[in-house]
Amino acid sequence: MPGNIWVLAEHWRGKISEITFEALALGRDVADQLGSKVEAVLLGHGAKDLASELGAAARVISADHPALAEVVPEVYAEALAQLARRERPAVVLTPLSNVTLGVGTLLAAKLGASAINFCKDVRVVDGKIEAHAVLYGGKIETKVAAATELVVLGIMPGARLPDAGRSAEPPAVVDEATVDLPAAPPIRFKEFIEPEAGEVDVTQQDVLVAVGRGIGSQDNIALAEELAEALGGVVCGSRPVIDQGWMSLSRQVGKSGASVKPRLYIAAGISGAPEHVEGIRGATTIVAVNTDPQAPIFAVAHYGIVGDAQDVLPALTEAVRSRRGKAA
Amino acid sequence: MNLLVLLKMVPDVVEELDIASGGAGLDMDVARMALSESDDHALEQALLLKERMGGTVAVLAVDAAEVDDALFTALAKGADRALKVDAGGVSQAGTRALADLLARVIADGHNLLPVDLILTGTQAIDDLDGLVAPLVAHQLGLPYLGIVTEVTPEPAGKVASVVKEYSGGVRGRFEVDLPAVLGIQSAERPPRYVPVAKVRAAMKTQRIETVEAPTLADGGMALAEVKSMSKPEEAGRAEMIEGTPESASARLCGILADRGLV
Numbered sequence: 228m229p230g231n232i233w234v235l236a237e238h239w240r241g242k243i244s245e246i247t248f249e250a251l252a253l254g255r256d257v258a259d260q261l262g263s264k265v266e267a268v269l270l271g272h273g274a275k276d277l278a279s280e281l282g283a284a285a286r287v288i289s290a291d292h293p294a295l296a297e298v299v300p301e302v303y304a305e306a307l308a309q310l311a312r313r314e315r316p317a318v319v320l321t322p323l324s325n326v327t328l329g330v331g332t333l334l335a336a337k338l339g340a341s342a343i344n345f346c347k348d349v350r351v352v353d354g355k356i357e358a359h360a361v362l363y364g365g366k367i368e369t370k371v372a373a374a375t376e377l378v379v380l381g382i383m384p385g386a387r388l389p390d391a392g393r394s395a396e397p398p399a400v401v402d403e404a405t406v407d408l409p410a411a412p413p414i415r416f417k418e419f420i421e422p423e424a425g426e427v428d429v430t431q432q433d434v435l436v437a438v439g440r441g442i443g444s445q446d447n448i449a450l451a452e453e454l455a456e457a458l459g460g461v462v463c464g465s466r467p468v469i470d471q472g473w474m475s476l477s478r479q480v481g482k483s484g485a486s487v488k489p490r491l492y493i494a495a496g497i498s499g500a501p502e503h504v505e506g507i508r509g510a511t512t513i514v515a516v517n518t519d520p521q522a523p524i525f526a527v528a529h530y531g532i533v534g535d536a537q538d539v540l541p542a543l544t545e546a547v548r549s550r551r552g553k554a555a
Numbered sequence: 556m557n558l559l560v561l562l563k564m565v566p567d568v569v570e571e572l573d574i575a576s577g578g579a580g581l582d583m584d585v586a587r588m589a590l591s592e593s594d595d596h597a598l599e600q601a602l603l604l605k606e607r608m609g610g611t612v613a614v615l616a617v618d619a620a621e622v623d624d625a626l627f628t629a630l631a632k633g634a635d636r637a638l639k640v641d642a643g644g645v646s647q648a649g650t651r652a653l654a655d656l657l658a659r660v661i662a663d664g665h666n667l668l669p670v671d672l673i674l675t676g677t678q679a680i681d682d683l684d685g686l687v688a689p690l691v692a693h694q695l696g697l698p699y700l701g702i703v704t705e706v707t708p709e710p711a712g713k714v715a716s717v718v719k720e721y722s723g724g725v726r727g728r729f730e731v732d733l734p735a736v737l738g739i740q741s742a743e744r745p746p747r748y749v750p751v752a753k754v755r756a757a758m759k760t761q762r763i764e765t766v767e768a769p770t771l772a773d774g775g776m777a778l779a780e781v782k783s784m785s786k787p788e789e790a791g792r793a794e795m796i797e798g799t800p801e802s803a804s805a806r807l808c809g810i811l812a813d814r815g816l817v
Contacts, residue, residue, distance in 0.1 A: 332685040336693045341778040413698035413732035422724030483720040491816045531793035542800035546808035
């Protein structure tokens with residue numbers, strides 16, 4: 228009997244994260260292929276009630292401890308390692324999110340297990356786990372085999388649809404487990420820092436013109452602003468543009484920033500790294516402009532133009548203005 | 556404050572990436588190596604802390620193509636020491652072996668200890684079998700936090716206030732006992748620019764200390780084996796609009812208008 232498939236049930240600020248449901252759906256697919264069960268591991272403090280949402284798992288293992296109130300990777304990994312040594316799962320799926328990042332790596336190190344990051348799918352081939360991982364900012368896909376019996380997989384957002392991992396029913400079994408954790412951890416959570424209200428809320432826009440590193444300079448952002456104005460939208464940016472200080476933090480789209488759902492999203496000079504794509508999955512129509520025809524953004528966009536954003540943005544602004552002029 | 560920055564070279568994704576004939580790795584003759592982006596931020600954060608609190612910055616990297624450039628650039632920016640580990644092929648073996656190598660070099664002396672903070676990038680684009688920061692922290696028995704964007708050590712240097720990112724612009728503040736290993740997402744300021752002339756000057760006046768690779772427990776064997784590599788499938792790809800910027804824009808505009816988007 229092969230070991231079970233574990234999903235680390237990530238929750239944050241009182242809510243189960245979407246990626247947990249995605250991982251549960253993926254875990255169930257793997258368990259079906261392997262002939263085992265998918266189980267959710269719910270770690271936290273005063274978070275036990277969240278188990279009722281994890282009905283897609285055959286069983287929830289819940290551990291409550293004051294040290295688990297917020298995710299400190301070392302503490303979470305230690306709790307998981309103690310449980311895994313007792314129960315010997317075959318696979319542990321850990322979300323590759325900003326909340327949980329690092330837990331999977333530490334868990335694998337503690338258990339001497341293989342770790343495979345950036346997984347967007349997991350298959351069973353000849354009874355063995357084969358992870359499909361995305362490397363180099365989405366430019367290369369790999370099939371990876373684990374070298375150990377237990378394997379810890381870091382799951383990318385979007386591996387499955389979250390609804391596939393939801394259940395109206397509570398889980399059949401919830402087991403409470405105890406973990407032994409240090410009383411005085413060397414890392415202590417102090418507080419959340421809320422984002423400053425931006426001058427615009429990019430999550431509420433119908434049209435977004437997004438710029439990335441390919442825009443070249445801060446001055447060129449004006450080209451995106453002109454297009455946004457012509458389209459009745461606003462500009463936003465990917466991480467490198469925000470890190471350069473070219474645009475305010477409130478306009479960042481992607482993993483650490485906002486998840487947006489406009490009717491039209493124009494990505495100019497954005498390569499389409501998974502961290503950015505994660506934030507635009509809700510967009511209805513995506514247009515990409517990039518000099519690199521191999522850029523991963525073209526795999527998620529609906530329409531693409533290979534070219535320099537600095538040339539295409541003004542041309543597109545002109546085309547929109549002239550069409551609007553005719554319509555008027 | 557003794558600061559140590561771990562640097563890692565990765566294939567530059569701005570350039571073309573090709574798959575080697577075996578099908579399970581990149582064609583390294585074509586790939587151009589560049590410093591991992593978040594490592595550049597880790598270096599910047601260390602330099603900012605040195606400016607604020609005094610102390611020294613050492614940078615440590617495993618040998619790889621173009622690594623000398625990255626190390627001399629770090630020296631030109633204000634790092635005090637640069638060390639290069641002669642990898643003997645381990646650099647191809649994955650992040651876990653790389654982190655093992657770095658942790659052993661740190662523990663072996665080379666005047667890197669005592670250290671107050673070890674900074675490195677939060678994640679690299681090729682960290683297939685683990686992340687450097689938590690692996691080094693685990694091996695050295697130090698606390699670790701990743702996705703860090705602010706580091707403020709207390710004057711006594713025993714504890715630091717560390718800010719990490721979550722999503723939706725929310726961040727969290729943690730108190731971290733030092734020494735610690737932090738995975739830096741972005742520095743408090745954009746990485747500084749250094750003129751090429753200054754890097755050339757560093758090449759003439761400063762030196763990179765070469766460290767022999769320590770022996771790894773399992774010979775640096777990877778615990779995850781890449782069976783095959785491929786470029787993402789064409790299915791689901793964007794409809795590409797050809798032409799000059801003007802003609803392509805006019806066509807795109809027509810398509811968007813048909814969909815009621817313009």
